[in-house]
Amino acid sequence: MERPKEDMPYTPFENKVQEPWRELWAAHKVVLDAAHDEAAFKRCVKDCLRLVSTRCAMCATSMATSLRCANCKTIYCSKKCQAAHWKRGGHKARCREIARVGAEQDYAGRRAADEAAKAARACEEDCEGLRCFVCLGDEAGLVRGCGCRGAAGAAHLRCLAKFAKIKVEEDGRQEFWYDCRVCGQSYHGPVQIAMAWEVWREYRGRPDGDRCKALAVNTLAQGAFAAGDFALALRCFLAHIAIGRLYFGDRVLDCAVKHFPEVSGCLQALGERAAALALDQLTLTCCTVAFGPEDIRALLCARNVAVSLSRHGEHHGAIALLREKIPVCARAFGDDHETTMTFRSVLCKALLAGDRIAAAVKADARGGRLGDLVLEIAEAAVLAERAVAFSTRFYGVAHPTTTNRRQDLAVARQEIEKFGMKEKLAELGAEGLRARLRAEIDAAGPG
Numbered sequence: 393m394e395r396p397k398e399d400m401p402y403t404p405f406e407n408k409v410q411e412p413w414r415e416l417w418a419a420h421k422v423v424l425d426a427a428h429d430e431a432a433f434k435r436c437v438k439d440c441l442r443l444v445s446t447r448c449a450m451c452a453t454s455m456a457t458s459l460r461c462a463n464c465k466t467i468y469c470s471k472k473c474q475a476a477h478w479k480r481g482g483h484k485a486r487c488r489e490i491a492r493v494g495a496e497q498d499y500a501g502r503r504a505a506d507e508a509a510k511a512a513r514a515c516e517e518d519c520e521g522l523r524c525f526v527c528l529g530d531e532a533g534l535v536r537g538c539g540c541r542g543a544a545g546a547a548h549l550r551c552l553a554k555f556a557k558i559k560v561e562e563d564g565r566q567e568f569w570y571d572c573r574v575c576g577q578s579y580h581g582p583v584q585i586a587m588a589w590e591v592w593r594e595y596r597g598r599p600d601g602d603r604c605k606a607l608a609v610n611t612l613a614q615g616a617f618a619a620g621d622f623a624l625a626l627r628c629f630l631a632h633i634a635i636g637r638l639y640f641g642d643r644v645l646d647c648a649v650k651h652f653p654e655v656s657g658c659l660q661a662l663g664e665r666a667a668a669l670a671l672d673q674l675t676l677t678c679c680t681v682a683f684g685p686e687d688i689r690a691l692l693c694a695r696n697v698a699v700s701l702s703r704h705g706e707h708h709g710a711i712a713l714l715r716e717k718i719p720v721c722a723r724a725f726g727d728d729h730e731t732t733m734t735f736r737s738v739l740c741k742a743l744l745a746g747d748r749i750a751a752a753v754k755a756d757a758r759g760g761r762l763g764d765l766v767l768e769i770a771e772a773a774v775l776a777e778r779a780v781a782f783s784t785r786f787y788g789v790a791h792p793t794t795t796n797r798r799q800d801l802a803v804a805r806q807e808i809e810k811f812g813m814k815e816k817l818a819e820l821g822a823e824g825l826r827a828r829l830r831a832e833i834d835a836a837g838p839g
């Protein structure tokens with residue numbers, strides 16, 4: 393049966409099997425170690441950046457040796473899969489083109505086209521009646537995924553990519569591949585993802601030591617992460633670290649600051665929590681020793697450790713760490729600053745963690761003090777309110793960060809309702825609340 397075009401698999405096995413990322417991680421976590429192992433780094437780049445050419449094109453079986461299409465070298469696990477792919481997987485129509493550009497480039501091109509179309513569909517409503525600020529045309533396919541509002545910032549994805557490419561060629565500036573040149577904010581959502589595949593399509597064929605290749609690997613990693621494809625993001629982050637260490641003189645400390653948090657984020661999302669926490673603690677130690685505890689880099693590490701602790705169910709440790717660091721952070725970045733706000737959001741989430749609340753309620757039944765919990769939920773509500781007000785102003789009301797923070801606020805309010813906390817809150821009065829929020833109030837003051 394013919395499948396509709398939209399379902400036509402650029403990789404027929406997408407979501408069909410789990411990516412064998414565990415072996416990849418086991419083989420290449422050496423790039424996170426201190427030793428400079430050039431051969432291992434090179435192997436890592438090669439393995440990690442082969443997105444399609446190590447698996448059967450029909451059934452996604454991962455393999456080292458294989459049967460190949462005589463013409464385009466696409467690999468298969470069996471004659472049966474090869475025949476099925478020719479007839480039903482669309483290989484007949486694609487074989488010649490794959491032979492011309494290679495399987496990886498072909499995949500990159502089709503994936504880029506597909507993500508561009510998805511972004512255009514997602515932005516259709518938002519961009520209605522607008523013109524592309526690059527080519528000034530108003531043909532369909534406009535996208536916008538940054539901080540631009542009103543008539544500003546709409547463009548064709550191909551126009552954004554063309555402009556970004558020209559800037560790289562003209563003066564080596566790479567940021568237009570991921571930042572809007574009108575408002576300066578990073579692309580998010582489908583536009584970020586589409587630009588990531590576009591930059592990958594454009595530069596993936598460059599040598600590993602080329603700056604544009606490094607840009608492409610990193611941008612694809614970020615895009616994959618944003619798209620929730622953590623196995624792909626992990627591959628790309630590992631390759632990017634190896635490239636940095638091989639060609640750009642990155643030391644372990646540089647990697648700890650720049651990349652370990654990203655790797656840990658992937659591991660976390662893939663369910664490897666212990667590995668993620670270990671990596672975060674290593675990073676925190678590195679940065680604290682190197683820069684001092686009040687340094688911005690060390691603070692960001694502390695935040696990551698808090699996130700990891702919280703995801704581990706160790707909310708108590710996370711909350712203590714965050715309460716200690718928020719005033720420091722407010723001094724370092726400013727009180728009304730996005731980074732400080734992210735600390736508050738993490739604290740808010742830790743305070744509202746379902747398992748923590750359940751445990752406190754259980755303890756209360758055994759003669760504990762629900763009053764503490766009430767105050768903490770009230771504190772979470774205050775934090776969430778601030779974060780929502782801030783992100784509405786900073787990102788706009790429809791930005792995913794704002795939405796996320798609004799959800800925190802909704803949860804806090806729900807909890808307050810659920811436990812009939814309004815009365816208890818009134819009972820405890822402003823004094824108790826103020827004492828609890830002391831850190832917040834101090835942070836808001838001068839110095």
Ligand SMILES: [Zn+2]
Binds near residue numbers: 448451469470473
């Ligand atoms: Zn197969």
Ligand SMILES: [Zn+2]
Binds near residue numbers: 483486490
């Ligand atoms: Zn072929």
Ligand SMILES: [Zn+2]
Binds near residue numbers: 524527528548
């Ligand atoms: Zn245009």
Ligand SMILES: [Zn+2]
Binds near residue numbers: 540
């Ligand atoms: Zn913009």
